[in-house]
Amino acid sequence: MREVAVIGIGQTPVREEWEKSLRLLAGEAVLQALADGGRRRADGIFVGNMVGGAANNQQHLGAYIADWVGLRYSEAVHLETACSSGSAAFRAALIAVASGELDSAVTVGVEKMTDSPGSEITTALATAADADWETDQGLSFVVLNALLMKRYMHEHGWKHEHFAPFSMNAHANGVYNPNARFRKPISMETYTKSALIADPINLMDASPMGDGAAAALLVPADQAPKNGNYPIIRVAASGAATDALAVHDRPDPLWLSAAEKSAQQAYQQASLTPKDIDLFEVHDAFSIMACLSLEATGFAERGQGPRLAMDDEIRPTGRIPIATRGGLKARGHPIGATGMYQIVEVVQQLRGECGETQVENARIGMAQNIGGSGSNIITHILKAG
């Protein structure tokens, strides 16, 4: 297959968007990405979204968005893998262009959550868990993550406060991202004293929902503009794996097998190891998820995720910077859009556009997007030059 480059990116600020439909949000990001890549069209559009049908009365987002952005008649499709829907769309677009089936494709992740009743959103989000064996028993996503975090603390001897650096790093970085939902640093005291949601998860462990869209334009790498303001950003690898949908079906609930497998696929494709990765946009929907993801992908020993964070290694100046633009925690987590925000942010880092949170000499960036409580995980590696 041919090599593919990301030549354009676009994103809307993650916030409450009561005045804009899914169409308007997605359109803004797509048109930005096309303009950024110097194109007016793409052969296909791949849309990542999760709750459009339940919360916005709109499915069929491929045709819906294609026409709006001037791509009427182009192929268009909507992909869904719960919270990793954005990356699933990116991966489908990537394969379409790499294979030669399409000569260009735009991917957009979009979600609009804040002007629906809270109960409707909670119900919609719960469709990512196992309806028969989790949701119907009363388990919500935050509860599932609380159970994981509690068990993790028990097994490895950490206290709640040891997870603070994940949240503090994300919020510190979000300050400098104009598209982040929250742009205030938080203190240790804020972290420890925040309202409990589901013991031990408090408000500062949980990412906020939000409305937003992020998009990327993919073309064969040999068609990427040369001598631009930044190096060509190539997609070096794409890996995807699943795990049991219900957490209780996994032999080891504290090990994200799908994160490990998709990352290993990606490392092998790119002939890289974790040591080669300059930054990692991690799926910190909850502190515990950031921690488990770092372990399963080879950046921390098992049970030692909090240690990596406490040693400041996850900051922009550390060994493996994560959430460099705020992550899910501070940039926000508009479910089906999140994976595309991660990709866009990695591109920004590799272009050297991240100002105060720029990772020095960033050449290789990784993004990992987690669907459900670890049941559908997609990992991409991008490379500058």
Added chain:
Amino acid sequence: MREVAVIGIGQTPVREEWEKSLRLLAGEAVLQALADGGRRRADGIFVGNMVGGAANNQQHLGAYIADWVGLRYSEAVHLETACSSGSAAFRAALIAVASGELDSAVTVGVEKMTDSPGSEITTALATAADADWETDQGLSFVVLNALLMKRYMHEHGWKHEHFAPFSMNAHANGVYNPNARFRKPISMETYTKSALIADPINLMDASPMGDGAAAALLVPADQAPKNGNYPIIRVAASGAATDALAVHDRPDPLWLSAAEKSAQQAYQQASLTPKDIDLFEVHDAFSIMACLSLEATGFAERGQGPRLAMDDEIRPTGRIPIATRGGLKARGHPIGATGMYQIVEVVQQLRGECGETQVENARIGMAQNIGGSGSNIITHILKAG
């Protein structure tokens, strides 16, 4: 890209399945397809579904089904393009295998509609139309199709009874399909005297919903078993195109541009013309859709679809047999599954397994799956030998 073959198929009868979850339905079809193809695993699973989130409280169908059928850890993704979701999933699987990204893939279309409240299903189906400009104005799918049919009758001078052969052919063929929802032939009198739903569409113009799943196993053609009971079934072409989501945005609402474009792509890929097609599994969600599809794909002159049907050319012995296993009208239309039923039925024809409705010497079969009221149309051509 390498050539791909369908080596296994599976399907459940379309009916009311109050005792089976989405997982059980999809699982039956997938396991049949794997067994039929003589395999125990596939590298990836691609799921087509539309209303799972709204009607079954279950999204994230990739991981949900993968684990159930013994494919835990495999890549798995859910695709949605309204009523053409099944074909969208097939096309994604095809590209993944053709490109070499995966060495095998199973596609399943699945839908479960009959044990949810009718109002919930109507609301869920309406998410395939334009929420802002159609649904919120009170347009439902049957109403949109009624407007098209009325206009078509006005423009081309046909009466309602001239559409009878579409319905009569579908029901006549459905009699011999053990998986069809309705297995009774209908008379001209039944057609003309059926209850009106939305003038001029009556019960016999509209396809019934239902629960069901259909699946196919794809591998590189050079890995297809040789010297089996039937020829190798190759995927000769795949085309996909969109149109404006809202019907009123189309310059010519009576011309399915996306049907024409996706079919033309397919003809070109396969170096074929409509004359070469031995049978055509058409998307007869409503009589008018079968008619418009036949015209846009080159089987009838504009405005002459009913003539083709009245001349008996759409029967299994005619020039272009359609709905050979009952079509959406008699086999049933479990939305996200329909596209995969069409593919499975084309494979059955090319294998020569269709008994009383077998098309003689069928070597090349086409399936066209329509999402929304013509806004996302996917066309596949399969070839025996």
